Amino acid sequence: MKPQDVQRGHLHPISSLIREANKIFFDMGFSLAEGPLLESEWYNFDALNVPKDHPSRDMQDTFFIKNEQGNVLRTHTSNVQIRYMESQVKKGIQPPYRIVSMGKVFRNEATDMGHESEFFQIEALAVGEDVTLAQLKGTLARFFQELFGGTSVEVRFRPSFFPFTEPSVEVDMQLMEAKTSREAGSSPDASQSEAFRVPEKLRDKWMEMGGAGMVHPNVLKNSGVDSEKYQGFAFGFGIDRLAMLKWGIDDIRLMHSADLRFINQF
Amino acid sequence: MKISRNWLQTFFTAPLPDAQTLADALTFHAFEIESVENEILDVKVTPNRGHDCLSHRGIAKELSAILNIPMKGDPLREPMSGFTKSRHGEVSIDTPLCARYIAGYIKGVKVGASPDWLRKNLESIGQKSINNIVDAANFVMFNIGQPLHAFDAGKIGKRQEAIGKSEFRIQVRDAKKGEKMLALDAKEYVLSESMLVIADGNADAVIGIAGVKGGKVAEVNEATTDIIIESANFDGASVRKTAQQLKLRTDASQRFEQSISPELAAYGMRAATDLILKIAGGELVGFADEYPKPQEKKQVSVSVAQVNQILGTSLTEKDIADAFIRLGLTRKSYEMSSHRIFKVEVPFERLDISIPEDLVEEVARIVGYDKIPSAELPELKEALAININFAQSEKTRAGLIEKGYSEVFTSVFSEKGERVVANKVDGVRPYLRGNLADGLAEALQKNVRSKDLLGLKEVKLFEIGTVWNGGRESVMVGMAIETKQGGKITEGKLTTVNADHYENFPISTTERYQSFSRYPFIVRDIALWTETGTKPEEILEVIRKESGELLVRSELFDTFEKAGKISYAFRLVLQSFEKTLTDEEANAVMESVYKEVKKRGWEVR
Numbered sequence: 001m002k003p004q005d006v007q008r009g010h011l012h013p014i015s016s017l018i019r020e021a022n023k024i025f026f027d028m029g030f031s032l033a034e035g036p037l038l039e040s041e042w043y044n045f046d047a048l049n050v051p052k053d054h055p056s057r058d059m060q061d062t063f064f065i066k067n068e069q070g071n072v073l074r075t076h077t078s079n080v081q082i083r084y085m086e087s088q089v090k091k092g093i094q095p096p097y098r099i100v101s102m103g104k105v106f107r108n109e110a111t112d113m114g115h116e117s118e119f120f121q122i123e124a125l126a127v128g129e130d131v132t133l134a135q136l137k138g139t140l141a142r143f144f145q146e147l148f149g150g151t152s153v154e155v156r157f158r159p160s161f162f163p164f165t166e167p168s169v170e171v172d173m174q175l176m177e178a179k180t181s182r183e184a185g186s187s188p189d190a191s192q193s194e195a196f197r198v199p200e201k202l203r204d205k206w207m208e209m210g211g212a213g214m215v216h217p218n219v220l221k222n223s224g225v226d227s228e229k230y231q232g233f234a235f236g237f238g239i240d241r242l243a244m245l246k247w248g249i250d251d252i253r254l255m256h257s258a259d260l261r262f263i264n265q266f
Numbered sequence: 267m268k269i270s271r272n273w274l275q276t277f278f279t280a281p282l283p284d285a286q287t288l289a290d291a292l293t294f295h296a297f298e299i300e301s302v303e304n305e306i307l308d309v310k311v312t313p314n315r316g317h318d319c320l321s322h323r324g325i326a327k328e329l330s331a332i333l334n335i336p337m338k339g340d341p342l343r344e345p346m347s348g349f350t351k352s353r354h355g356e357v358s359i360d361t362p363l364c365a366r367y368i369a370g371y372i373k374g375v376k377v378g379a380s381p382d383w384l385r386k387n388l389e390s391i392g393q394k395s396i397n398n399i400v401d402a403a404n405f406v407m408f409n410i411g412q413p414l415h416a417f418d419a420g421k422i423g424k425r426q427e428a429i430g431k432s433e434f435r436i437q438v439r440d441a442k443k444g445e446k447m448l449a450l451d452a453k454e455y456v457l458s459e460s461m462l463v464i465a466d467g468n469a470d471a472v473i474g475i476a477g478v479k480g481g482k483v484a485e486v487n488e489a490t491t492d493i494i495i496e497s498a499n500f501d502g503a504s505v506r507k508t509a510q511q512l513k514l515r516t517d518a519s520q521r522f523e524q525s526i527s528p529e530l531a532a533y534g535m536r537a538a539t540d541l542i543l544k545i546a547g548g549e550l551v552g553f554a555d556e557y558p559k560p561q562e563k564k565q566v567s568v569s570v571a572q573v574n575q576i577l578g579t580s581l582t583e584k585d586i587a588d589a590f591i592r593l594g595l596t597r598k599s600y601e602m603s604s605h606r607i608f609k610v611e612v613p614f615e616r617l618d619i620s621i622p623e624d625l626v627e628e629v630a631r632i633v634g635y636d637k638i639p640s641a642e643l644p645e646l647k648e649a650l651a652i653n654i655n656f657a658q659s660e661k662t663r664a665g666l667i668e669k670g671y672s673e674v675f676t677s678v679f680s681e682k683g684e685r686v687v688a689n690k691v692d693g694v695r696p697y698l699r700g701n702l703a704d705g706l707a708e709a710l711q712k713n714v715r716s717k718d719l720l721g722l723k724e725v726k727l728f729e730i731g732t733v734w735n736g737g738r739e740s741v742m743v744g745m746a747i748e749t750k751q752g753g754k755i756t757e758g759k760l761t762t763v764n765a766d767h768y769e770n771f772p773i774s775t776t777e778r779y780q781s782f783s784r785y786p787f788i789v790r791d792i793a794l795w796t797e798t799g800t801k802p803e804e805i806l807e808v809i810r811k812e813s814g815e816l817l818v819r820s821e822l823f824d825t826f827e828k829a830g831k832i833s834y835a836f837r838l839v840l841q842s843f844e845k846t847l848t849d850e851e852a853n854a855v856m857e858s859v860y861k862e863v864k865k866r867g868w869e870v871r
Binding site: 073 | 502635708780
C-alpha cells in the first residue's frame with residue numbers, strides 16, 4: 001500500500017465498474033435509466049411476460065413484503081425497461097431506445113462464496129426497427145473487450161429460456177490474446193510482456209456471463225410499444241460477477257462486507 | 267431430468283454418438299447439461315419446453331433435429347384412433363381444470379416383477395422398480411412424458427345393480443374442505459377446496475390427488491387382478507399449487523405443472539395398455555374417455571425476411587426449411603406480397619410455439635447460434651440524456667474520496683425499519699433499512715480494528731444507498747468518521763442539480779485483488795539509532811527479510827535526529843493466513859529482527 005493511499009479514500013470496485021460500464025455504453029449510445037428497488041409485481045413480473053402461477057416465476061426466488069400485497073424487492077433491473085419504455089411512449093417519443101440500467105437486485109436464497117441475496121445487475125435494452133441478435137453479439141463483444149481489455153473477445157450464445165425474451169440465450173465470453181501480438185513477442189516469456197493485458201486466469205477460457213435475447217413482443221406491447229414495427233435486444237448480467245472476474249475476487253460477500261481490507265485495495 | 271443414452275438409442279436405428287457428444291449437441295442447441303455420468307445425461311429442460319421435453323422421446327426428437335439423424339419412428343406421430351367405449355366404467359369431470367380423463371380397464375393381470383429390460387431402464391435413471399404394472403406406467407411417463415396412474419379395480423366401489431349401467435364411476439372434482447387421503451407414500455394428506463381429486467363415485471372416497479399422487483386405498487399389489495389405468499390432463503397452475511401446498515412434488519406433478527397437451531393422454535393410454543398386456547397379461551375390457559374440449563390445431567407463420575430481420579442473418583429459404591424439416595415441423599411455403607412465408611403446423615405437444623418469434627428461435631438454435639454474425643449498432647443521431655442522479659452520485663463519490671472517505675455498501679436488510687420482508691429465507695434482519703447510519707456505525711466499528719493493518723490514521727467511510735422511510739424509497743448519502751468517543755455519523759438526502767455531461771472521474775487502476783487473512787494481527791513497533799546517512803529503506807529491507815511471510819505491513823512512522831545520529835521508528839504488522847498469531851510467535855519474529863539489526867550495528871532503542 002502506497003503512503004498516499006492514507007490520504008485519499010477508496011472507490012468501491014462495484015462503483016468503479018459501474019462508472020466504467022456507463023462510459024462504455026454511453027459511447028455506444030445508451031443512456032442510463034433507473035427504477036425503484038421495491039417494485040410492484042406488475043413491473044417486476046407481469047409486464048415482463050412472467051405469468052402468475054407459472055414455473056418461470058420459480059426461476060427467481062423472490063422477497064415479498066409483509067402487508068404489501070403485490071410488492072417485491074426487484075429480482076432484476078428489468079423493471080427499468082418497462083418503466084423507461086412506458087414513460088417514453090407517454091411523452092410521445094418513439095424508438096430507437098437505448099438504455100443501460102445498473103443497480104441493486106435481490107434474490108431470496110442462502111448466501112455463499114458465489115451467491116448473495118443482494119447484488120448488482122447491469123442490463124441494457126436496445127429497441128428499434130432493425131435491432132438484431134447479431135447486434136447484441138457485437139455490442140456485448142465491444143463491452144467485454146473494453147471492460148476486460150483483451151486484444152480479442154469472442155462471444156458465444158447458448159440456447160436458454162427467459163419469459164421476457166424470444167429467442168433467449170445464455171452468453172459466454174472468451175478473452176484471447178491476438179495471435180499477432182503473441183508472435184510479435186520475441187521473448188520466450190511473452191505472456192509477461194506488455195502486449196498481454198488479460199489476466200492469465202481469464203485467458204482462452206469460456207466464462208458464463210448471463211442471460212440475453214430478443215425482447216419478447218409481449219414486453220413491448222405491455223410497455224405500449226408497437227411490437228409489429230419495433231424489435232429489440234436486452235441482456236442482464238451480474239456486476240458483482242463481472243467485478244469478480246475482472247479483479248480475481250473470490251467471494252461475492254466481500255462486496256457488501258464494508259470491509260476496508262477489501263475496499264482499500266481498489 | 268435424467269436421460270439414459272441406451273434408452274435414447276431405442277428411438278434410432280443408427281448408433282448414437284457417445285454421451286459427451288450428445289451432451290454438447292444439447293448444450294449448444296437445446297438445453298444446459300448438469301452432468302454426464304455413465305451414459306446418463308442430466309438435462310436441465312427449460313420451463314418453456316416442459317410440455318414436450320421431459321421424456322426420452324422429447325430429448326430423442328431434439329437430438330434427431332440437432333444431429334440430423336432420423337428417428338426410427340416417433341411414437342407421437344403414430345396414427346391415433348379413438349377408444350372403444352366400455353360399459354364397465356364411466357368418468358365425470360366436474361371441474362374446468364381437467365381437460366381430459368381416459369380410464370382404461372384391464373382384467374386378469376398377473377402382478378409380479380418387471381422384465382429385466384424394464385427394471386434396468388428405470389433403475390438407470392434412478393427410479394425404483396415396484397412391480398410390472400407400476401413400472402409400466404412409470405416407463406411410459408419417462409418415455410413419452412405422459413404421467414399415468416394404475417388403480418386396483420378390485421378396491422374401487424362397484425355399483426350394485428350394474429345391469430345396463432357402468433360398474434365404476436370415476437369423478438374428477440374439487441376436494442371437500444378437510445377431506446383426507448392416505449397416499450401411496452403412507453402419509454395422510456389433508457386437502458382443501460382448491461385441490462383437485464380423483465374420487466370413487468360409488469364409494470364417494472378420494473382415490474387420488476389429481477396429477478400428484480395416488481391413494482393407498484386403491485394401491486396395486488401382488489393380490490391385484492383387475493386394474494384401471496388413468497391417463498389424464500390436469501391444469502398446470504392447479505397442480506403446481508396443490509403440490510406446493512402439500513409439499514409433495516412428484517414426477518407426475520412436475521410434468522403437469524409445465525402444462526402438457528391433452529392429446530398426449532391418448533398416446534400415454536395406448537402405450538401403457540399395450541405394455542401391460544405384454545408384460546402382465548390380462549384382457550383389455552375397454553375405455554372411458556372424457557375430453558370435453560379437444561385441443562385446437564395451431565398454425566404459426568413466419569417469413570424468411572422476418573427470421574433474418576430478427577437474427578441479423580442472411581439465411582435462405584432452404585436453410586430455414588431444413589431446420590423445420592429436422593424438427594419435424596410440417597409447413598407450407600408460399601409467396602405473399604413478395605415475401606416468402608412459411609406456415610407451420612404446430613405439433614400438439616409443442617405448446618411453446620405460438621408466435622413467429624418462437625419459430626425464429628427454433629431456426630436459430632438448429633442452425634446454431636455460432637452462425638449468428640457479430641454486428642455493431644448504428645450511430646444514434648439523438649443526443650443522449652444525462653442521468654442527473656447518477657451524475658450527482660458520481661460527484662459526491664469523487665468529493666468524498668478526495669476527503670479521505672472510502673466507499674462501502676452495507677446491507678439493505680436491517681433489524682428495524684418500516685417495511686418487512688415476509689419470507690426471508692434465513693430469517694435474520696428481515697426489515698428494510700430506514701437509514702444508512704446503523705449500517706455505517708457497524709461498519710465503522712468493524713474497520714477501526716483493522717486500522718493498523720491498513721495503515722490508516724482514522725477510519726472514514728461513506729455510502730450512497732437506498733433507504734425506506736416515511737412510506738418512501740429514497741437515496742441517501744451517509745458518512746462515518748472515527749472519533750475519540752467512537753464515531754460520528756451524518757446522513758442526508760442525495761440532492762441533485764442539473765447536469766449536461768458526466769465528469770470524467772477515474773476508475774480503479776488495481777489489476778488484481780489479493781485475498782487477505784481473516785485472522786487477527788499483532789502490531790509491534792521498533793525504534794533504532796543509526797548513523798546519519800543510513801536510509802530507512804535499507805533498514806526496512808532487513809526487517810522485511812527477517813520477519814518473512816508473517817509481516818503484512820511495515821512502515822516508518824517517526825524520525826528524529828540527535829547528536830549526529832538518526833532515530834527511525836517502524837511499525838510492523840504481523841499476521842498469519844493460517845491461524846491466530848500468538849504473542850510468543852510475534853516475539854520470535856521480533857527477536858530475529860533485533861538480532862539482525864544489531865549485527866548491522868544499529869542500536870535498538
